[in-house]
Amino acid sequence: MSLIKCMIVDDEPIARDILSQHIQATEGLQLVKTCIHPVEAYEGLHEFPIDLVFLDIQMPLLSGIDFLKSLANPPLVVFTTAYTNYALDGYEFNAADYLLKPITYKRFLQAVQKVRSRMIKPKAMEEVIQQPHYVFIKSNGKLIKVDYQDILYLRADGDFTWFKIKQKEIFASVSLKDFEENNSYPSLVRIHRSFMVNLARIDAVKGNMVEINKEDIPIGSIYRTALLKTMGI
Numbered sequence: 001m002s003l004i005k006c007m008i009v010d011d012e013p014i015a016r017d018i019l020s021q022h023i024q025a026t027e028g029l030q031l032v033k034t035c036i037h038p039v040e041a042y043e044g045l046h047e048f049p050i051d052l053v054f055l056d057i058q059m060p061l062l063s064g065i066d067f068l069k070s071l072a073n074p075p076l077v078v079f080t081t082a083y084t085n086y087a088l089d090g091y092e093f094n095a096a097d098y099l100l101k102p103i104t105y106k107r108f109l110q111a112v113q114k115v116r117s118r119m120i121k122p123k124a125m126e127e128v129i130q131q132p133h134y135v136f137i138k139s140n141g142k143l144i145k146v147d148y149q150d151i152l153y154l155r156a157d158g159d160f161t162w163f164k165i166k167q168k169e170i171f172a173s174v175s176l177k178d179f180e181e182n183n184s185y186p187s188l189v190r191i192h193r194s195f196m197v198n199l200a201r202i203d204a205v206k207g208n209m210v211e212i213n214k215e216d217i218p219i220g221s222i223y224r225t226a227l228l229k230t231m232g233i
Contacts, residue, residue, distance in 0.1 A: 003030045004115065005049055009041045009064065010056035010080065015101060019054050019080070022108040025229055029112065038067040050075045052096075052115055057081040076118060078111050105229040135185075137163060138173045146170070148185040152212050154196040166213075191227050192220040199231065 006029055008019050016034055023031045029052075033044040037059055044050065055077050057064040064081075068074055082101040096118055097111035136143040146165060155162040156176035163170040172179075180190055187199045195217050197210060204211040205228075208219050219227060 002028075004028055004112075004119070005030050005032045005051045006054065007031075007033045007035065007041065007044050007048070007050045007052070007075075008054045009035045009038060009059075009067070010054070011036055011059045012056070015056065015080065015103075018103055019108075022103070022105055025105065025226070026109065026112060028116075038062040038064070041067065045071070045075075051119070052076045052078065054078050054080055054099075058083065076115055078115065106231070109230075133185075137170055139170050144170060148188065149198075149200065151188065151198050152201045153198065153215075153217055154179065154188070156194040164213075164215075189227065189230065191223045192218050202231075205231070 006023050008016055008023075008031070010016050010019070016036075020031055020034065023029045032048045032050060033040075035041045035044055039061065041053070041055075053075055055064040055068065057079055058081060064079065068077060077095045078097045078099060079095045080099045080101060080103065096115045099107060099111055133149065134145055134147045137146055138144075146163065150165050152164045152166065154176060155164065157171070159175045161172045161174055161176045161179060163172055176190075176194070176196060180196060183196075188196050189199060190196050191210065197212060197217060201212050202210045203213070205219075206216070208221075208224070209216040210219060211217075
């Protein structure tokens with residue numbers, strides 16, 4: 001996945017900090033420059049290759065919309081504002097998305113997905129379509145085909161891993177660490193040194209536990225913040 005080089009243009013310190021944290025927490029995004037006003041942004045566009053601008057609409061000196069109008073070849077733009085009445089203006093200029101402050105991480109990720117869909121070239125799109133939705137797991141001397149969506153969670157057992165799949169378990173000849181490093185299914189995430197879970201299968205979050213299919217699975221302290229952000233909590 002190639003990096004999406006980002007620039008923030010916003011006169012509000014808190015808004016800049018939130019967007020910076022969201023960008024830094026998101027794989028595939030790189031924050032190249034943060035600007036307080038559009039004048040700085042002009043300099044940034046000439047100084048760095050920018051793929052995506054998170055652009056505040058209402059700013060002193062020059063509005064975000066007027067700034068965008070002034071660009072001959074603008075990068076992709078996600079408008080950010082505290083005012084809902086600007087939404088139509090944002091879409092009029094073919095913005096990738098329009099984010100209302102305060103911006104949650106869940107809503108931020110939705111905007112990033114829209115940006116990525118615009119950046120996918122035909123060949124890359126074909127590769128995404130052809131990407132398999134299953135994995136072959138080595139167990140008891142044979143390879144077992146498992147659909148990713150059917151996986152509830154994974155539990156480490158030394159150099160092996162238990163795959164909990166609906167009403168059955170598969171004892172696989174792979175360590176949890178090795179599986180995680182080669183995993184390409186975004187919904188499977190590590191939440192504990194001994195557990196990976198399918199986010200789509202989480203029924204509830206209870207303190208330091210997630211509930212999946214009436215089973216409680218612990219959340220490790222070092223994974224908790226990233227997990228809750230990913231879930232938009």
